[in-house]
Amino acid sequence: MKFPEYWIYLLLSISKLFLFSVYAGTNFSFSFFVLNLASIVVLSSWTLLLSSKKRRWILLLLLFLHSTLLISDLWYYRYFDDLLSVVLIADLTQMSDVGGGFLTLIEMKDFLFFADLLIFSIVLFATRNTQEKVTLERKRLVAGGGFALGLALFVIPIVISYSNEEQWLVDEPISNMREYYQLGFWGYHGLDFAQGIGSFFKDTNVTAEEESQIRQLHPNHSSTNPDSEKPNVIVVQLESFQTSVIEQQVNGQELTPHLNALKEEAYFFPSFYHQTHEGRTSDAEFITLTSLYPLKSGSVYTQYADHEFDGLPELLRNAGYDTAAMHAFEKDFWNRDDFYKNIGFNHFFSQTDFPDNQDIGMALNDEDFFTSSIDFAEQLKEPYFAFLVALSSHTPYEIPEELEQLELSGYEDPLLKGYYETIHYVDGAVGVMIEELKKRDMWDDSLIVFYGDHDSGLTQATSEMAQKLDAKTKVELFELDRQVPLFIKAPNMTRGETFTNNGGQIDIAPTILDLVGIESSYMLGQSLLNDTSNLTLFRDGAFRYEKFYFEPDLTVAAGSGTCYETDSGEKVEVEQCSEQIDSVSERLRLSDLIIQKNALQKIEESKSDKK
Numbered sequence: 266m267k268f269p270e271y272w273i274y275l276l277l278s279i280s281k282l283f284l285f286s287v288y289a290g291t292n293f294s295f296s297f298f299v300l301n302l303a304s305i306v307v308l309s310s311w312t313l314l315l316s317s318k319k320r321r322w323i324l325l326l327l328l329f330l331h332s333t334l335l336i337s338d339l340w341y342y343r344y345f346d347d348l349l350s351v352v353l354i355a356d357l358t359q360m361s362d363v364g365g366g367f368l369t370l371i372e373m374k375d376f377l378f379f380a381d382l383l384i385f386s387i388v389l390f391a392t393r394n395t396q397e398k399v400t401l402e403r404k405r406l407v408a409g410g411g412f413a414l415g416l417a418l419f420v421i422p423i424v425i426s427y428s429n430e431e432q433w434l435v436d437e438p439i440s441n442m443r444e445y446y447q448l449g450f451w452g453y454h455g456l457d458f459a460q461g462i463g464s465f466f467k468d469t470n471v472t473a474e475e476e477s478q479i480r481q482l483h484p485n486h487s488s489t490n491p492d493s494e495k496p497n498v499i500v501v502q503l504e505s506f507q508t509s510v511i512e513q514q515v516n517g518q519e520l521t522p523h524l525n526a527l528k529e530e531a532y533f534f535p536s537f538y539h540q541t542h543e544g545r546t547s548d549a550e551f552i553t554l555t556s557l558y559p560l561k562s563g564s565v566y567t568q569y570a571d572h573e574f575d576g577l578p579e580l581l582r583n584a585g586y587d588t589a590a591m592h593a594f595e596k597d598f599w600n601r602d603d604f605y606k607n608i609g610f611n612h613f614f615s616q617t618d619f620p621d622n623q624d625i626g627m628a629l630n631d632e633d634f635f636t637s638s639i640d641f642a643e644q645l646k647e648p649y650f651a652f653l654v655a656l657s658s659h660t661p662y663e664i665p666e667e668l669e670q671l672e673l674s675g676y677e678d679p680l681l682k683g684y685y686e687t688i689h690y691v692d693g694a695v696g697v698m699i700e701e702l703k704k705r706d707m708w709d710d711s712l713i714v715f716y717g718d719h720d721s722g723l724t725q726a727t728s729e730m731a732q733k734l735d736a737k738t739k740v741e742l743f744e745l746d747r748q749v750p751l752f753i754k755a756p757n758m759t760r761g762e763t764f765t766n767n768g769g770q771i772d773i774a775p776t777i778l779d780l781v782g783i784e785s786s787y788m789l790g791q792s793l794l795n796d797t798s799n800l801t802l803f804r805d806g807a808f809r810y811e812k813f814y815f816e817p818d819l820t821v822a823a824g825s826g827t828c829y830e831t832d833s834g835e836k837v838e839v840e841q842c843s844e845q846i847d848s849v850s851e852r853l854r855l856s857d858l859i860i861q862k863n864a865l866q867k868i869e870e871s872k873s874d875k876k
Contacts, residue, residue, distance in 0.1 A: 277381040306415030313408035317397035350562035351461035506717030508748035523696030531754035549718035556788030573866035579609030593629040631657040635698035717749030738834035
């Protein structure tokens with residue numbers, strides 16, 4: 266057999282892709298197999314032109330690089346349900362500070378991706394003395410034929426998709442995973458690299474049609490109600506807080522007794538969802554402050570911190586508020602110092618401003634963080650907007666032994682036990698904060714919001730959390746993973762109320778503005794206090810609307826998927842969800858347009874030029 270090491274290389278390469286699909290739980294159809302094999306041939310057929318000795322070492326190097334990228338993709342996918350992208354280079358400096366969480370994603374079986382190096386090395390050793398008797402003309406024929414066949418098998422499906430004007434190819438894509446399924450592993454990463462380079466030359470001009478779409482978001486009436494007395498606004502983002510812990514008992518113990526009690530004097534939204542993507546905590550902040558959606562890759566904080574967003578801090582500042590952000594970690598972590606300043610915060614209290622007391626996890630414990638933040642808020646000019654980002658319940662959920670209060674017999678996963686302990690501690694810190702606000706007469710006449718930033722990362726179907734909570738159906742697992750608590754205590758509120766309508770983090774800013782009498786600006790969310798049905802969507806194209814949940818099928822053309830009735834968890838006809846599918850794509854693309862093209866600034870500049 267001619268070129269034996271090359272055929273072994275192909276077999277090992279495609280086997281690793283199948284192993285990735287098994288570990289990640291992704292689809293691996295026959296057409297996907299052909300697509301990936303074709304791309305591997307296209308990228309490697311040139312090695313057939315080399316001498317046997319050079320070819321073997323280069324193929325070994327290619328296997329190593331392939332394994333390295335695959336295992337990196339796997340670890341990233343386990344955390345984000347997405348693949349690596351070149352735009353994440355901007356986020357690499359942030360990863361060292363959250364490394365403990367990522368270490369939990371690594372499993373010993375993952376290193377099987379490198380087993381092919383041993384197999385291929387054995388093949389090289391066994392055939393080291395074999396002389397290759399192939400003419401240059403024969404090499405050219407096989408290499409050229411393989412390249413042409415592989416290219417045809419790769420390109421023809423794309424041409425068909427383009428001719429059918431399928432959205433994943435014709436329009437700006439809203440999901441990396443759709444590109445992965447349509448282009449294969451190497452096709453996705455090749456396109457991603459090309460787009461990364463092309464972003465430096467991308468046209469950022471806003472067309473007349475795009476400007477018209479954006480202007481429809483802006484109200485045509487007065488932006489404030491100057492006659493009303495504006496309340497102070499305090500917004501608290503709780504790290505990794507899921508709705509599942511609210512009113513949950515573990516071995517007869519309440520995980521969140523203080524937040525449970527808060528339901529008696531605040532609005533509570535049990536059907537509220539986090540809409541974060543790869544930016545996680547920074548995404549939650551961004552969505553909440555701007556009422557825009559996260560990017561499909563990376564974080565707005567690190568890529569577009571200097572763009573115009575017309576967000577909550579700026580709108581409140583324009584209405585006379587003193588604005589401050591509080592986060593007890595490094596000032597430049599996730600580029601917060603630049604982003605906060607740009608979006609309208611007058612002050613940013615960071616690590617060096619807080620006392621050097623006991624740390625829990627990454628930073629100062631939440632109890633001291635909350636009480637110190639109250640001290641800072643008292644220094645602000647009224648009315649003020651204080652935005653607090655808590656940290657104690659950050660993965661990997663480590664808490665000093667002397668602060669552990671729960672009896673967790675019957676639980677085995679150390680991460681889950683650590684999560685419940687840190688959640689219980691943070692709930693106690695919230696209780697201390699509430700009492701301190703009441704003691705200082707800062708509670709009654711203030712608008713106060715508590716919400717969770719994202720899930721715990723422990724919500725997979727096979728996790729101990731899901732099993733203990735008996736989450737089995739698609740809807741149950743979706744809600745376990747995506748639901749986060751939202752509490753809103755309006756000024757002078759005396760009795761709590763539960764709202765069962767759907768909502769997401771994108772609706773927090775419009776709701777706050779509604780309560781303080783300020784009109785929202787270029788925002789894609791809506792007030793949760795009105796009676797309009799809310800379309801709560803996610804970066805991959807999934808959404809909740811009224812009593813339905815739609816899960817997109819990213820392996821086929823855009824618009825396909827499964828519609829579920831949420832009360833029963835049963836599948837229903839996709840037509841029940843079809844009216845909202847196009848709206849999801851349109852909203853995500855409109856948000857991307859505002860973010861990536863800095864469209865709001867260009868629109869304001871256009872206004873100035875016309876005056």
